[in-house]
Amino acid sequence: MSGLDQIQLSFHAGEDRLLLRVSTTGGEEFRCWLTRRFVKALQPALRQALATRPLAKVPADASVRDALLDFEREAAVVGSDFSTPFRDVARALPLGAQPLVLTRCQLRAQPDGGLLLALAPDHGQGLDLALAPKLLHSFMALLERTVEAAEWALPAAPAFTVLQTPAALN
Numbered sequence: 001m002s003g004l005d006q007i008q009l010s011f012h013a014g015e016d017r018l019l020l021r022v023s024t025t026g027g028e029e030f031r032c033w034l035t036r037r038f039v040k041a042l043q044p045a046l047r048q049a050l051a052t053r054p055l056a057k058v059p060a061d062a063s064v065r066d067a068l069l070d071f072e073r074e075a076a077v078v079g080s081d082f083s084t085p086f087r088d089v090a091r092a093l094p095l096g097a098q099p100l101v102l103t104r105c106q107l108r109a110q111p112d113g114g115l116l117l118a119l120a121p122d123h124g125q126g127l128d129l130a131l132a133p134k135l136l137h138s139f140m141a142l143l144e145r146t147v148e149a150a151e152w153a154l155p156a157a158p159a160f161t162v163l164q165t166p167a168a169l170n
Contacts, residue, residue, distance in 0.1 A: 002026025004129070008086035009034075009142050011150040018146055019099060020119075021086060022127065029091040030127045031099035032119060036152050038102050039143070043154065046140050049107045049115050050133075095125060102126070 002024040010019050018034040034042070104126070106118040113133045120126025131139055147154055 002028065004135070006084075006086055007139065007142065009146040011146055016150075017101075018143075018150065020102075022129065023087065023091060027091050028094055030095055031093070031097075032127060033099045033101045035101065036150075036154070038105070039147060039152070040154055042105060043140075043143065043147070045105070045107055046115075046117075046136070046143075049109070050136065050140075052109075095127065100124070100126070 003026075005023040005025045006021075007023075008019075008021040010021075011017075012019055015033065016036070018039065020030075020032045020034055022030045022032075024030075100121040102119050103122045104120045106116075108116040108118070110116055110130065110132075115131050115136050117129040117131055118126060119129070129139075
């Protein structure tokens with residue numbers, strides 16, 4: 001089984017979409033378009049999923065829990081490599097050369113406190129990303145930076161808020 005190698009998110013003005021490229025250690029690449037509408041639903045769902053992780057529920061006081069999540073995020077982002085360019089090498093493209101337009105997403109908690117992010121188009125095969133907590137924080141930071149570069153004016157990230165149900169987007 002191959003693991004995650006690199007993730008790239010970039011804004012393409014002509015498409016008014018974000019291009020997600022994911023490469024694996026097994027030499028595969030997956031390409032997906034994220035529309036503004038999709039991202040507008042995805043961002044709060046990711047924040048909710050982080051806030052409702054079993055590890056995040058330990059402190060009873062919401063302000064303490066939020067501070068711990070903020071600290072966890074800062075540590076993850078500081079330790080992430082956002083400067084290495086995405087390696088454009090020949091790779092197998094299991095879902096095809098044309099990026100999929102994502103319309104569906106499911107988020108599933110993982111035992112390590114991470115998240116399985118299942119992304120899919122209206123019809124056909126999609127992509128599952130297993131994001132450990134550190135990688136989840138880094139992915140969210142990358143998404144926020146790319147949305148900011150796109151000038152989509154989406155609502156700013158609120159403080160973490162714990163909700164009772166796990167997130168799922170359709």
